[in-house]
Amino acid sequence: MPSPRYTREIPSRYRLEAGRCKGCGKVTYPARTICPSCRGEEIEKINLSPRGKVVTSTVIHVPPDDFLMEAPYAMAVVETPEGARLMTQVVDCEPSTVLPGLEVSLEFRLIRKEGKSGILCYGHKAVPVA
Amino acid sequence: MREVAIVGAGMTRFGELWNQSLRQMFVEAAAGALNDAGADRVDSMYVGCMSGGQFTGQEHLGPLMADQFGMTGVASVHVESACASGGVALRQAFIEVAAGVSDLVLAVGIEKMTDGADVTNVLATAADQELEVYYGVTFPGLYAMIARAHMHTYGTTEEDLAWVSVKNHRHGAKNDKAQFPTEFTVEQVLSSSMVAEPLRLLHCSPVSDGAAAVLLCPLDQAKQYTDRPVKIVGSGLATGSLALADRDDPAFLDSVQKSGERAFKMAGVGPRDIQVAEVHDCFSIAEVCCIEALGFVERGKGGPAAKDGFTAIGGCIPVNTSGGLKAKGHPVGATGVAQAIEIFRQLRGEAGARQVENARLGLAQNMGGSGASSVVHIFQGV
Amino acid sequence: MAGIVGYGAYIPRKRIKADEIALQWGKNPETIKRGLLLQEKSVPGFDEDTITISVSAGRSAIARAGIDPQKIGALYIGSESHPYAVKPSGTVAAEALGIGPEVHIADFEFACKAGTEAMFVALGLVEAGRVDYAMGIGADTSQGAPDDALEFSASAGGAAFIFGRDDMVAEVIETYSYTSDTPDFWRREGEFYPRHGGRFTGEPAYFKHVLAASRAILEKTGLKAEDFAYAVFHMPNGKFPMTAGKQLGFKKEQLDTGWVVPTMGNTYSGSSPTGLAAILDVAKPDDLILITSFGSGAGSDSFVLKATKRLPEVQGLAPTVRSMLDGPRQYVTYGEYAKFREKIIVNE
Ligand SMILES: CC(C)(COP(=O)(O)OP(=O)(O)OC[C@H]1O[C@@H](n2cnc3c(N)ncnc32)[C@H](O)[C@@H]1OP(=O)(O)O)[C@@H](O)C(=O)NCCC(=O)NCCS
Numbered sequence: 051m052p053s054p055r056y057t058r059e060i061p062s063r064y065r066l067e068a069g070r071c072k073g074c075g076k077v078t079y080p081a082r083t084i085c086p087s088c089r090g091e092e093i094e095k096i097n098l099s100p101r102g103k104v105v106t107s108t109v110i111h112v113p114p115d116d117f118l119m120e121a122p123y124a125m126a127v128v129e130t131p132e133g134a135r136l137m138t139q140v141v142d143c144e145p146s147t148v149l150p151g152l153e154v155s156l157e158f159r160l161i162r163k164e165g166k167s168g169i170l171c172y173g174h175k176a177v178p179v180a
Numbered sequence: 181m182r183e184v185a186i187v188g189a190g191m192t193r194f195g196e197l198w199n200q201s202l203r204q205m206f207v208e209a210a211a212g213a214l215n216d217a218g219a220d221r222v223d224s225m226y227v228g229c230m231s232g233g234q235f236t237g238q239e240h241l242g243p244l245m246a247d248q249f250g251m252t253g254v255a256s257v258h259v260e261s262a263c264a265s266g267g268v269a270l271r272q273a274f275i276e277v278a279a280g281v282s283d284l285v286l287a288v289g290i291e292k293m294t295d296g297a298d299v300t301n302v303l304a305t306a307a308d309q310e311l312e313v314y315y316g317v318t319f320p321g322l323y324a325m326i327a328r329a330h331m332h333t334y335g336t337t338e339e340d341l342a343w344v345s346v347k348n349h350r351h352g353a354k355n356d357k358a359q360f361p362t363e364f365t366v367e368q369v370l371s372s373s374m375v376a377e378p379l380r381l382l383h384c385s386p387v388s389d390g391a392a393a394v395l396l397c398p399l400d401q402a403k404q405y406t407d408r409p410v411k412i413v414g415s416g417l418a419t420g421s422l423a424l425a426d427r428d429d430p431a432f433l434d435s436v437q438k439s440g441e442r443a444f445k446m447a448g449v450g451p452r453d454i455q456v457a458e459v460h461d462c463f464s465i466a467e468v469c470c471i472e473a474l475g476f477v478e479r480g481k482g483g484p485a486a487k488d489g490f491t492a493i494g495g496c497i498p499v500n501t502s503g504g505l506k507a508k509g510h511p512v513g514a515t516g517v518a519q520a521i522e523i524f525r526q527l528r529g530e531a532g533a534r535q536v537e538n539a540r541l542g543l544a545q546n547m548g549g550s551g552a553s554s555v556v557h558i559f560q561g562v
Numbered sequence: 563m564a565g566i567v568g569y570g571a572y573i574p575r576k577r578i579k580a581d582e583i584a585l586q587w588g589k590n591p592e593t594i595k596r597g598l599l600l601q602e603k604s605v606p607g608f609d610e611d612t613i614t615i616s617v618s619a620g621r622s623a624i625a626r627a628g629i630d631p632q633k634i635g636a637l638y639i640g641s642e643s644h645p646y647a648v649k650p651s652g653t654v655a656a657e658a659l660g661i662g663p664e665v666h667i668a669d670f671e672f673a674c675k676a677g678t679e680a681m682f683v684a685l686g687l688v689e690a691g692r693v694d695y696a697m698g699i700g701a702d703t704s705q706g707a708p709d710d711a712l713e714f715s716a717s718a719g720g721a722a723f724i725f726g727r728d729d730m731v732a733e734v735i736e737t738y739s740y741t742s743d744t745p746d747f748w749r750r751e752g753e754f755y756p757r758h759g760g761r762f763t764g765e766p767a768y769f770k771h772v773l774a775a776s777r778a779i780l781e782k783t784g785l786k787a788e789d790f791a792y793a794v795f796h797m798p799n800g801k802f803p804m805t806a807g808k809q810l811g812f813k814k815e816q817l818d819t820g821w822v823v824p825t826m827g828n829t830y831s832g833s834s835p836t837g838l839a840a841i842l843d844v845a846k847p848d849d850l851i852l853i854t855s856f857g858s859g860a861g862s863d864s865f866v867l868k869a870t871k872r873l874p875e876v877q878g879l880a881p882t883v884r885s886m887l888d889g890p891r892q893y894v895t896y897g898e899y900a901k902f903r904e905k906i907i908v909n910e
């Protein structure tokens with residue numbers, strides 16, 4: 051990933067910065083300029099709690115080349131207590147145990163590497179709550 | 181608005197076409213459509229292709245294809261809506277003819293997927309790069325999450341999904357253009373290798389090359405080209421959120437419902453009136469979601485439709501008589517046009533062993549991404 | 563007076579058993595387990611490195627300190643496995659922890675002593691009044707060469723400490739550093755695995771520095787071994803810290819709590835700091851604690867700390883070291899370990 055784009059996305063990836071619509075309360079991750087539910091433009095910045103619940107999930111057995119070594123790995127849509135939903139890998143567990151309803155916490159992890167010599171790209175992954 | 185008809189169709193076989201390049205496939209399909217109609221010119225062309233750029237390094241397909249087709253000078257433009265590119269090309273052609281801007285417009289869908297690109301990665305560009313792909317999700321992975329949500333919410337089973345593939349391969353076995361004209365059993369589907377849980381290899385459409393073309397003109401000029409034109413009576417396009425996480429119900433495809441409603445409204449018909457349909461079964465679960473969103477079955481009741489024979493040839497509403505994306509193949513940009521060709525053949529009574537008797541009204545639904553765009557056309561035999 | 567106002571640790575959940583490594587190389591597992599006193603060690607996943615470990619430990623430290631991370635004026639990460647050769651680990655960690663941009667950042671390297679080095683400098687800045695709070699972290703995902711004794715110990719983990727002048731959980735009573743040029747263990751630029759001097763790493767390196775620093779700080783403070791509730795010494799294996807502790811007059815009961823190496827392995831820059839975190843997890847007000855690190859090359863840092871009344875209030879605010887050591891674990895095979903540690907040559 052090119053550094054300029056990576057740098058722009060740091061606040062949402064590193065600190066889970068999101069937006070809440072002051073009009074209707076809709077939370078989007080990351081924050082948007084216009085609320086997707088009511089088209090309101092007054093959006094306040096919030097930080098998502100680093101935990102949530104699996105809405106739906108899968109285990110990827112045929113990955114893109116960049117993730118070849120990690121397969122099979124679980125991925126899920128996770129909903130945080132604020133109502134934001136995000137796509138994430140679920141790690142440090144048996145992938146097949148990641149099913150809807152699972153409680154997870156979000157931890158800071160290395161997400162991908164730009165080859166052997168490019169930048170390292172960080173963000174959050176989910177880990178089942180013990 | 182003028183009434184619009186399809187008067188000719190042409191397509192390549194779908195599959196791994198090692199000896200044909202993107203441009204060669206285009207020419208074969210486009211020439212096939214013109215020959216079919218006995219036409220020797222076009223006024224305008226739409227080239228639907230998801231990613232000539234990433235699959236083959238080639239962009240600027242509008243003029244390239246016009247040139248290769250010996251038609252340098254005609255209006256020709258590339259349209260893109262991921263896997264719905266072909267359907268959107270058809271819609272653009274329809275609108276141009278309906279608007280009276282041009283008389284003879286060619287809609288072509290093409291894709292060359294086997295030239296060595298990291299296909300999984302290229303396909304994933306149709307998902308949200310910032311929110312989904314960054315974390316390693318794949319297309320089969322997104323549909324697998326839709327499948328799991330559907331199973332979780334509505335009790336759909338892996339066997340239900342397997343039946344979609346079994347049915348479509350039964351249909352596809354009768355299609356000489358199909359990439360996999362082979363029948364499979366439920367057991368074979370359920371024991372094929374895992375791609376993204378719960379989806380296995382035989383729940384997935386394959387990686388394919390191919391091209392498909394249809395020629396459109398105003399209905400009142402159609403008789404110059406064919407005795408049996410097929411009218412396009414409805415066209416609807418709709419969008420949904422690109423990221424799966426942004427959808428309230430990940431098991432329901434809003435864009436498909438909206439595009440269907442728009443097309444039905446334009447045609448003045450409803451789902452019960454449709455006698456044959458091609459829907460976007462890039463994965464078995466997609467067919468389940470699409471027949472629900474189009475109103476062929478109730479929401480949540482799509483699971484057993486294939487198993488019950490409801491969507492098989494001879495059933496209430498035969499779906500994917502061509503074999504669907506599953507058996508026929510899914511050269512992504514070509515798919516939407518190829519679906520229209522299947523309905524064109526069905527409504528003209530030219531579908532051979534897979535003919536649906538007395539089909540007068542047909543529907544084709546083509547979708548991009550994990551359902552972020554959907555385009556529906558309704559056709560009527562004349 | 564300054565001291566620790568918040569602390570946190572992180573240990574990856576993946577583990578490999580000493581038996582698994584021994585059998586891979588045709589060694590007798592019992593000899594290893596008895597000789598080095600190592601049962602298993604933590605293994606970082608593809609997605610864990612010094613930066614992610616620092617962030618996880620740092621978040622726990624901030625949670626325990628209960629402060630606004632914006633007030634942290636300096637962040638130092640000590641490690642011998644910074645993911646970038648050029649580009650600081652600290653900048654990534656700071657952004658993730660919500661620290662800065664008004665912050666001073668540096669990455670430290672001093673073999674296994676880089677963590678206490680970071681703590682030492684953080685403490686110094688706070689004591690000097692330059693900043694209100696400073697964070698020092700020791701974290702590593704170290705590599706031991708295949709079929710080397712180090713492979714049984716080199717592991718992953720780390721601990722973070724926030725220093726401040728108010729609301730301390732442990733006051734720093736005294737510090738002491740002892741350093742000399744001793745090439746007992748090193749890794750040249752561009753090399754994947756470190757090299758070491760075998761038995762030369764013992765008496766002339768580890769013991770010389772650890773004992774000298776510890777004796778000097780005891781003398782400086784006028785304290786004796788029996789005055790301490792706990793002590794922790796750098797843990798390159800299970801045996802060295804116990805031997806050093808006993809030579810200094812400490813009893814097993816004083817050493818056991820911080821002696822996390824048998825199931826964690828040697829987390830290098832994170833080793834003695836994680837031992838300290840394990841002690842802070844259970845210490846009571848007024849308990850005296852001695853920590854002495856060791857870094858090859860070589861040197862030792864010693865700290866004498868005294869737990870405050872606030873410590874018990876914060877212990878439960880983040881995961882304890884024990885809960886991570888004994889909690890959910892995923893055991894990997896040697897093959898998986900080789901894959902996770904990128905010891906296998908793959909196509910680009
Ligand atoms: C399903 C998929 C991952 C399989 O790829 P793969 O694991 O690399 O499989 P291979 O290419 O190794 O094929 C293995 C065998 O199965 C066959 N095969 C491959 N895909 C198949 C499919 N979808 N259906 C039936 N057979 C298939 C191959 O011909 C091959 O058979 P052979 O050994 O007799 O030659 C790949 O086809 C795919 O990604 N499909 C989805 C495409 C997609 O996402 N499209 C966009 C949707 S919107």
Ligand SMILES: [Zn+2]
Nearest residue numbers: 071074085088
């Ligand atoms: Zn709103």
